[in-house]
Amino acid sequence: MALFRSPRWRSRRSHLLPAIYLIGLLTLTGIALIWYGVNSDREYIYPLLTQLIPAGHCACLTSTTFQCASCLTCAHQDRLPQTALPSSPSWVFDPGQDGDNEALSRAQCIAAFPGLFEDLLRADTFWRENGGLQVEHLKHITIKHGMARVFIHRGELYVAKALSRGEDHRRKVLAVLSAIHRALVTNLERASYQDLEFIFSVEDKVTDVTTTDQPIWVFARSAGEEAVWLMPDFGYWAWENVQNSIGPYDQVVDHIKRTEIPWSQKIKRLVWRGKPSFAPKLRRALMDAARGQPWGDIKHVDWSKRTNVMSLESHCQYMFIAHVEGRSYSAALKYRQACNSVVVVHKLQYIQHHHYLLNYVEVERDFSDLAANLKALLDDPSRAERIANNSVETFRDRYLTKAAEACYWRMLFERYSSVWNSSVPHGSKNQQKERGVRYESFVLLDSRMMLDFDATSATS
Numbered sequence: 001m002a003l004f005r006s007p008r009w010r011s012r013r014s015h016l017l018p019a020i021y022l023i024g025l026l027t028l029t030g031i032a033l034i035w036y037g038v039n040s041d042r043e044y045i046y047p048l049l050t051q052l053i054p055a056g057h058c059a060c061l062t063s064t065t066f067q068c069a070s071c072l073t074c075a076h077q078d079r080l081p082q083t084a085l086p087s088s089p090s091w092v093f094d095p096g097q098d099g100d101n102e103a104l105s106r107a108q109c110i111a112a113f114p115g116l117f118e119d120l121l122r123a124d125t126f127w128r129e130n131g132g133l134q135v136e137h138l139k140h141i142t143i144k145h146g147m148a149r150v151f152i153h154r155g156e157l158y159v160a161k162a163l164s165r166g167e168d169h170r171r172k173v174l175a176v177l178s179a180i181h182r183a184l185v186t187n188l189e190r191a192s193y194q195d196l197e198f199i200f201s202v203e204d205k206v207t208d209v210t211t212t213d214q215p216i217w218v219f220a221r222s223a224g225e226e227a228v229w230l231m232p233d234f235g236y237w238a239w240e241n242v243q244n245s246i247g248p249y250d251q252v253v254d255h256i257k258r259t260e261i262p263w264s265q266k267i268k269r270l271v272w273r274g275k276p277s278f279a280p281k282l283r284r285a286l287m288d289a290a291r292g293q294p295w296g297d298i299k300h301v302d303w304s305k306r307t308n309v310m311s312l313e314s315h316c317q318y319m320f321i322a323h324v325e326g327r328s329y330s331a332a333l334k335y336r337q338a339c340n341s342v343v344v345v346h347k348l349q350y351i352q353h354h355h356y357l358l359n360y361v362e363v364e365r366d367f368s369d370l371a372a373n374l375k376a377l378l379d380d381p382s383r384a385e386r387i388a389n390n391s392v393e394t395f396r397d398r399y400l401t402k403a404a405e406a407c408y409w410r411m412l413f414e415r416y417s418s419v420w421n422s423s424v425p426h427g428s429k430n431q432q433k434e435r436g437v438r439y440e441s442f443v444l445l446d447s448r449m450m451l452d453f454d455a456t457s458a459t460s
Contacts, residue, residue: 095397100250102186102406106414109407116399116408118356119230120415126226127215127419135422137215141199144209147216148173150180151197151424151436152413155190157181158426158436160197162453170450172202174443175234181439182237183409194417195424202234204328217412220329220350229416230353235331236405246335250402252312253338259313260340263385269297270344270374272322273310274332276300282346282365283324289367290322295374298322312338319384320344320374323360337395342377342387344370353408354399359391 093112098104104112127133143149145165151158157180164170184190200217201209210216212225219233239246246252270290276283290296297318299308315321316339323333323343329350336343343360346367361377363370377384398404425435437455445453 093398093403095401098403099397099401101403102182103188104403104407106410109411113399113404113407115357116354116404117411117415119351119353120408120411122226123229124415124419132419132421133215133416135197135424138197138199141210141214141216143199145169146173146203147199147201147209148177149197149199150177151195152184152193153195153424153426153436155184155187155193157184157439158434158455159439159442159453160436160455162442162450164451166451167447169202170447171240172234174450175237175239176200176202176231177439177442179232179234179237179405180409183406183413186406187410193413194420196413196417196420197422197424198229198416200231204326219331220352222350229412230351231412232353232405232408233329233331233334235334236400239331246312249334249400252335253396253400256313256316256338256396260316263319263340263388266319266341267297267317268319268378269295270320270322270370271297271310271315271318272324273299273301273308273315274324274326278326279324285365285367286322286324286346286370289370293371293374295320295378315339316341319388320377325350334395334400337391337400340388340392340396342384343391344373354395357394357399359387359394361387 091108091111093108098112110117138149143161143163145163146169148162149160151160157177159177162173164173198215198217202219203209204220206212206214206216206218206221206225206228213227215227215229217229217231219231221228221230235246236249238248272286272290274283276287287298287300290298301308312335315336318341320342321336321339321344323336323345324330325346325348329352333343333345333352344363345358345360346363346365348355349365361373363373377387435455437453442450442453
């Protein structure tokens, strides 16, 4: 005790306290600056602050390398069971005639879209090697906001449970259900489907709702999330929210086709509009790389003030369109692929269902080589035009059509059911009620009932 009363200790304490206060102040200031850098949507923040932003929000410097076993020219079609071969081997997919045909046969789907089902084959193989799927797998998954548990019985879609946090979740859940229903009813053989049950999520990340070893259906996955099944995102049905009223994907494509201008008339610049805070380190790297460049037209969007908002069709007026991932994947990629423009994309971290077929100009995740790539494209406009034309032929005219989407959904049902080893009860014996409500009845429910829906408590 004498030590703490000594003059030497009091002198040390008088020097230590200001140092502690200073360290605390600097720490709080640093935290405040990083928070500002992560959450700000301002056009410009100091480059040093950009470097201090942690690699969260899916902006880490890792990426997925696609090493697919099939592609446009080398599809291993023998990996899919070859039942019901085309009645005529001369049938060839015609974009103008077949692009909107959601009733293509299984054999026509395989012939028309080689490589589209690659991730389904991957998931199929994963679960075969792990003993297949049982209903017990679903019992271990807690239904959280943005998730739904549904089943297909005799070719009809039923909703057992759905949980949404607000209208954004509800719309996305409803869009997924509607897309599934459309894929079912356009298949004349749906009544012969094996019954199956599954859980899907409309959240950005698998880890938002569950662990990575669960067989949920999601919009995107990272390379290590092998247990999940990829499904087309909600925007193929329609994208509607308070800020955007984009509509069905095929309608967007129709608008773009009507307003598309010749390649020679396109603006020779790289365009991007978005919110930096969705992936601050990644998106601000793009903004910094393009700032002051004659080819750059990169701007942040302020939805509250409606500044820098640009229609999807307006993007197509540019020769080059940048695509950047968001919190995980970015659903905007398919809209950019609808333009007859060169899509410039950083090395991707997240995989969507059609990514094995991607055709774009790839740059580093820090955009350090962006200027060099743009210069090469501007110096060789014929090469750039070929890239743009190939992208349109591959995606807008084939792999992102309504026909391709329906084919993918049906192949998802098939591959999932091939490893599904459980029955799907139609009713609940304990409560003497149906376990699910038919899709047609679910869509007529009051929107508030959809937010927290349980079929066993909603039916009598």
